[in-house]
Amino acid sequence: MLQKFQLQRDGKSETQLRGPEVKRWRVSDVPADTLSCGSYIVSADHAGPRLHFPRCGTSGFPSGENRLTLLPMQIHASCASRRGAGVLLVGPPGSGKSDLLLRLLARGFDLVSDDQTEIEDGIARPVAALAGLLEVRGLGIVRLTHAGSARLALVAQMGQPSLRMPSPTRNECLGLPMVMIDPLAASAPERVALALDCALGQVSQLAGAFAA
Numbered sequence: 307m308l309q310k311f312q313l314q315r316d317g318k319s320e321t322q323l324r325g326p327e328v329k330r331w332r333v334s335d336v337p338a339d340t341l342s343c344g345s346y347i348v349s350a351d352h353a354g355p356r357l358h359f360p361r362c363g364t365s366g367f368p369s370g371e372n373r374l375t376l377l378p379m380q381i382h383a384s385c386a387s388r389r390g391a392g393v394l395l396v397g398p399p400g401s402g403k404s405d406l407l408l409r410l411l412a413r414g415f416d417l418v419s420d421d422q423t424e425i426e427d428g429i430a431r432p433v434a435a436l437a438g439l440l441e442v443r444g445l446g447i448v449r450l451t452h453a454g455s456a457r458l459a460l461v462a463q464m465g466q467p468s469l470r471m472p473s474p475t476r477n478e479c480l481g482l483p484m485v486m487i488d489p490l491a492a493s494a495p496e497r498v499a500l501a502l503d504c505a506l507g508q509v510s511q512l513a514g515a516f517a518a
Contacts, residue, residue: 378426381423382421383396384407385432385456386407386411386415386418387456388414388415388502390456393460394460394480394482395464397489401465404421406489406495407440408440410498410499411440413495413496418430418452418455419452425458429455437454460482460485461480461482461485464489465487471513471514472514474515482505483504485501
């Protein structure tokens with residue numbers, strides 16, 4: 307199982323950790339809901355598997371010869387930013403990511419990426435070939451001014467919220483707070499903006515997705 311994970315040791319890319327410690331690691335040691343993420347890392351300086359999720363401002367790893375760092379990953383998602391803080395819009399094709407992104411731009415957000423996003427150590431960037439491009443359904447593909455990167459602070463999952471008062475949820479792949487947003491709702495951009503304020507600690511919440 308470990309051979310599927312792209313790791314980096316001492317600046318060199320590897321597809322597995324070498325040494326006797328690998329033999330002690332079993333698939334059952336790793337939470338099932340993270341097996342498909344491909345974004346967590348196993349540290350070699352512990353007797354058993356340890357999952358490290360990137361956090362703002364840190365890679366989450368110990369120093370030393372066994373220090374492992376997260377390699378860049380490319381995911382199907384769009385990203386908008388406000389004053390450098392990024393919101394990752396995730397959902398299946400046709401779920402409304404690009405349309406919500408367009409509405410966020412009209413409300414002062416900056417375009418980071420549409421449809422495909424590269425992420426490394428919590429920083430989102432556009433795929434080079436698609437930088438500045440936005441697909442607008444019924445209009446076509448346009449080229450816009452864009453931000454080169456943004457520090458991710460929030461994941462917005464496209465879909466119908468099932469709870470009126472949701473509990474705090476985190477995206478397990480990225481270790482970031484996550485909210486469910488109906489992209490068809492008239493207030494969807496304002497909900498994303500308010501959720502970002504909550505995620506950044508700029509607005510407090512008594513109950514709900516960001517309640518302490």
